[in-house]
Amino acid sequence: xxxxxxxxxxxxxxxxxxxxxxxxxxxxxxxxxxxxxxxxxxxxxxxxxxxxxxxxxxxxxxxxxxxxxxxxxxxxxxxxxxxxxxxxxxxxxxxxxxxxxxxxxxxxxxxxxxxxxxxxxxxxxxxxxxxxxxxxxxxxxxxxxxxxxxxxxxxxxxxxxxxxxxxxxxxxxxxxxxxxxxxxxxxxxxxxxxxxxxxxxxxxxxxxxxxxxxxxxxxxxxxxxxxxxxxxxxxxxxxxxxxxxxxxxxxxxxxxxxxxxxxxxxxxxxxxxxxxxxxxxxxxxxxxxxxxxxxxxxxxxxxxxxxxxxxxxxxxxxxxxxxxxxxxxxxxxxxxxxxxxxxxxxxxxxxxxxxxxxxxxxxxxxxxxxxxxxxxxxxxxx
Numbered sequence: 298x299x300x301x302x303x304x305x306x307x308x309x310x311x312x313x314x315x316x317x318x319x320x321x322x323x324x325x326x327x328x329x330x331x332x333x334x335x336x337x338x339x340x341x342x343x344x345x346x347x348x349x350x351x352x353x354x355x356x357x358x359x360x361x362x363x364x365x366x367x368x369x370x371x372x373x374x375x376x377x378x379x380x381x382x383x384x385x386x387x388x389x390x391x392x393x394x395x396x397x398x399x400x401x402x403x404x405x406x407x408x409x410x411x412x413x414x415x416x417x418x419x420x421x422x423x424x425x426x427x428x429x430x431x432x433x434x435x436x437x438x439x440x441x442x443x444x445x446x447x448x449x450x451x452x453x454x455x456x457x458x459x460x461x462x463x464x465x466x467x468x469x470x471x472x473x474x475x476x477x478x479x480x481x482x483x484x485x486x487x488x489x490x491x492x493x494x495x496x497x498x499x500x501x502x503x504x505x506x507x508x509x510x511x512x513x514x515x516x517x518x519x520x521x522x523x524x525x526x527x528x529x530x531x532x533x534x535x536x537x538x539x540x541x542x543x544x545x546x547x548x549x550x551x552x553x554x555x556x557x558x559x560x561x562x563x564x565x566x567x568x569x570x571x572x573x574x575x576x577x578x579x580x581x582x583x584x585x586x587x588x589x590x591x592x593x594x595x596x597x598x599x600x601x602x603x604x605x606x607x608x609x610x611x612x613x614x615x616x617x618x619x620x621x622x623x624x625x626x627x628x629x630x631x632x633x634x635x636x637x638x639x640x641x642x643x644x645x646x647x648x649x650x651x652x653x654x655x656x657x658x659x660x661x662x663x664x665x666x667x668x669x670x671x672x673x674x675x676x677x678x679x
Contacts, residue, residue, distance in 0.1 A: 320351045321349060323348045323349065323367070324586045326582055327521075327582070328348050329347065329348075330587075331514045332344065332346035332383070339383075339384065339462065340465075341384075344361075344362075345363065346362070346363045346364075347364050348365055349365070350366075350367050352366075352367070353368045354366065354368045356382050356386050357386070358386055363383070363386045365382075374472060374525075375472045375508060376512060376515040377468045377509055378472040378473055378476075379515065380466070381468055381473055384462045385455050385456065467507075468509070469508040470501045470502075470504050470506070474501050511527060516528045516531055517553065517556065520532050520534070520535050521535055538560055538566075543566045545568075556578070558574050559575075562575075572595075572600060572603070575594060585615035585619050588610055588616050589621050589622070589625055592607050592625050592629070593625060596629060621646075623649065623677070624643070624646040626638075626642045627640070627641075627645075627646060636663075637667045638663070638668065640659045641665075641672065643659040644656060644660040645676055647659060649678075
């Protein structure tokens, strides 16, 4: 007997099969925090969700992370659509489809570099150190193309989960259907590996729920990356910001004032009393990268009276996993004159990104005997 809803709804690459060279990771704490909020609303576990700069409309899973492209945000008009895509990718994540696919690729190609997911380049820019940390980390596009083509079995499992969650949350699918109708039965290799588009459309048409009003959080992100929000004040704000204009008395509700100030700060614009407002933002946004940015801000502005915060956050389980964790604490200990620990942390960082010359320089300049046991316990390299 046929399994109902087994037809594939593998949304990415269906809309636009536009192969570009790389997927640059954008660390956007506002975007990432939005998916924490969305996870709570959908009653699913919190996931690591990141944004990548790429014009193709895409979403995919690598390791324990879900990625969305800026191209996808530009074409989506309804939050319900994003929820459905998120649920599909979440299913791939919790069912370990990436791990299974990775081992199959290794076995068939006899490659070991499948574990090296990133083409990493590092740029901690100094032009405006107050703004924060910048990277040129890119995901390998060939790997993404290969991993994204999950087996039909995986797609059936992901679709079944998504459909069940759509029912629970009464998510409207009209925009998804519209996209699929536009995509049609295109003649490309990707489409050939999936069931006919019409089958998927008919499957989704069985789910007839009213459209839900987009949340303001969604509209904010939509405006930022497409300038096509339904909230005109958001569009105007980002239009002005892109021109280098920031009105200190911007007409936004209280919730969005710290977000607006953060966006201005990230563009290097002057924000009054930002060190206090930054703390206010952290009260409503618990993002680990935002904490790293805050530590960097305290260091660059020599706010010694707040350095206790840096010590308090040192072994926070979330920021320990951040890309810049070892770098930022190397910088911290350099600032306060503890050069043994500074060299230890810089050694960890540069070894981690395979910058051998810099790693050799710092790794020779500390005595492991003088490194506290707790610090050593979190070291990547002993």
